[in-house]
Amino acid sequence: MIDPQNIEAVKNWVRLRSVTKIRGFVGIASYYRRFVKNSAYIAMHMTNLTKKEVPFEWTEKCDESFQKLKTLLTTAPIIALPVEGKDFIIYCDASHSSLGSVLMQDKNVIFYASHQLKVHERNYPMHDLELPTVVFALKIWRHYLYGVKCDVFIDHRSLQHVFTQKDLNLRQRRWMELIKDYDITIQYHPGKANVVADALSRKAVSMEKGGVLASIEVRATFIEEIKAKQFEDENLNEIRKKIVIGNAQETTLDAEGVLSLKGRICVPRIDDLIQKLLIESLGSRYSNLPGVTKMYRDLKKLYWWLGMKKDRAEFVAKCHNCQQVKYEHRRPAGLLQRMPIPEWKWEKISTDFVVGLPKTFLKFDFIWVVVDRLIKSAHFISVGIDYNAQQLA
Template sequence: MDVATQKKSKIVHPRCFKDCLQVTHPTDWVNSLVIVEKPDKSLRICIDPHDLNKAIKRPHHPMPTFDEAIQKHEGAKFFTKLDARHGYWSLVLDEESSELTTFATPFGRFKFRRMPFGLISTQDEFQRRMEEAFEGVPGFSVIVDNIIISGKSETEHDVNTRAALTRARERTVKLNKAKCILKSKSIPYFGHVISKDGIHPDPNKVNALKEMPRPRNREELQTLLGMLNYLSRYIPNLSSQNEPLQTLSKQHKFVWEEVHDNAFDTIKKSICSTISPFNPSVGNLELQVDASKSGLGAVLIQNENIISFSSRSLNTTEQKYSQIEKELYAIVFGIRHFHQYLYGHSFVVVTDHKPLATLINQPMQKSSPHLQRMLLQIQPYDLTVIFRPGKEIPVPDILSRLYLQSQDESLQKEIESYVHSVMSLTPISPARLLQLKKETLLDPILAFPKSEFVESHLECQLRQQKYYNRHSKDLQELKQGQSVEAQIQGKSWEPAVMLHKHKLPRSYIVQTQDMKAYHQNRKYLRMSPDDTDLEQYQHTNSNGVLQLSSTSSPSAYSTPSKSPPQLSLFKPQGQAQKSVAKFRTKYRHPP
């Protein structure tokens, strides 16, 4: 057992018993275990079903088309949309199917009791079960997990909705409250808006294109022209519409003028008018994605007809992803955004990052934990990843570069604007505001957070001081103007003079012979050995030892009027002796 698994064992083992059953007998299949950590630090157990899907016989069930589903709501004026929550987990596996989901762990082998994500037969089986569960409910249609209930009058709608909710309770079909829309005159459904007036295209499908900012430089303009060249087969007279942009790309200086704005707006309107409706019965879906250094782009195509566009910016953390992580994240973003089109259908994902096609097809446990988390998000979908050069998919490329600002950034700006406007819009005089501040300080409840903060701040300072002093030594304090030796930047010791103490403890500002000042800790400073020798000679005059003058030494780096003694001869106890007194290196002899 590896170290990572040992650390997670206390959480994994109970989780296995909760959602799975232990297997003790031999089985035909043993799948690979994938453990992924969720944002709340809990663990999710999954399997890698690539090999199992190759052997499963898919129970093909006819998927209702969009037109077939809409026909059941003809003439309706009130609509309710329900969303099945965790639909796959509501499917209980029989004994034979459960055996096929067996996977190995350090604690033994286990098998799933309910349908896991990623199996090729899940979509067909789930659609069949949903149709059986709500069979006979009036004004009802379902495509995978999207349920619509309608009525020609408010009373009829309420009766049909109660019947559907009662049936859901009887068949234990759980619903996602956040995604449910109750008794509305119009609802979004597979890229359309259904109302009493009929079916209309969803305006959100082309927001990424309608609100696309204009190119800021020549490089972005050339990328835009590449996309327009690709879309020319869908848009009549496009060559004449983008003539001003073509001319600008050939000019020496990039200057965006009003004529270019008009051409850019006209082109966007022309592209939006070519958006085709989505037909679930046709299939042939293709999701083209791309990731730049700061944005993501995706476009959904069916039978060479553009269905919808989407783009978004990357936040600061996402911009630090590696390129393969960004490209995989672009797939996750595109699938999430076009979930209502892709869920329950086979489709092709086109990317210009060749290593990504290999990553999708290899066993999941060979990928990093971050990539595994993203791969698990696309497991419920029947997709095939293929590679094409970037010049063949220019639409997602330009969307990833000229992206829409994310809703998070817009929301943050609105919040900041609101916060800054509170004080300016508060109807209160300065005197009244000052009085409120004083009363707040006197109120024990309102003043508690401040006192609590001060106490915690002092405790934090004490902890920091203790941590800072953990390796300190009791060294003698230095005085201003004292001659020392300093170890500058880990090099050899060199003479210096202490100028003054620093505000930090045990820190000093010293000046070396080259007149440079350094901030040094006390452990990198030591007493000058010359000072030590001289003090010893000054205080010792017995037994004929030379006694130097006790006057204070000259100031640092000054030239003395008289050079200090260097050689003395004397005869203690009748014998000739020689003594050499060291002089400070700060003395400079006159020429």
């Protein structure tokens, strides 16, 4: 089942109190009429109020059609799950009261989103409201859009040239720095055709501040799997015995019989189970790739197992997505330099050791290799592991 919070922007749409609001909402239903059966008939009582000769009076029938259309607009097949490998499309629009965006794939809606403008934001000029709408969409859907090609449609033609515009104010430069992290193409789309995002940006709705987060859900089946395999771990079985005799510290058994340490679920030392947990927490394409430290902090709140920090570090080091997006903080390495050629034999030498050899009668177990860099002549000298620099000299 799809999370209801994903479509909160439409489900929390308050009662329409003007002809303009009705036209905006009915525009959404008309745009998706191929998915909504009898959408025009359902919206008939509301569309009648948009006629000039009809007085505006919100009746029970209007409210019924309004609620029914909201339900149809926020259920499958309109709202769908994203399909990996397909490009995304975002429709954006802004008004002087709010921002509206729609995330789509193959004309199927993945998310609706809208955001009420703050007091100071309402003083922005119109061309400065369209760009933050794009930024707003990229931020809340980052886990879907990062590293994926996306077309963004806006109804402000000047934004098509924002990437080549030379004179940008500080606010626009800050937004452009965020946008450049994504593979997006901004295209012009007339406002009359962009009915969904346009209506979302102009809807009268009261929404609390919040963010859209990608979370890991611990399902009952996974808990049952951990519970069953906890008995296969000898260390955890020893802890269970201590709990029975009352000699365990900071470990408990919850109501489902799952062993926990300081409130964290004890994961048995089984490679397949640990790999499954690590893949769920980081391996998804839509994860935010937190890195070793943040991943350790996040999962440490929920789980514990022997060697968990080492396992996470190794998993992140092998993660292809992590290595692609990881920022390198070191300076780039320089080019290899040619070594100067010595003028005399044995003027410059190179040394190394051959180690791991069995001890001889004289207790030598290393070979010190000395090579002349001019004529490549080598000497092999038997030494012991306990030789210091003075003895070698």
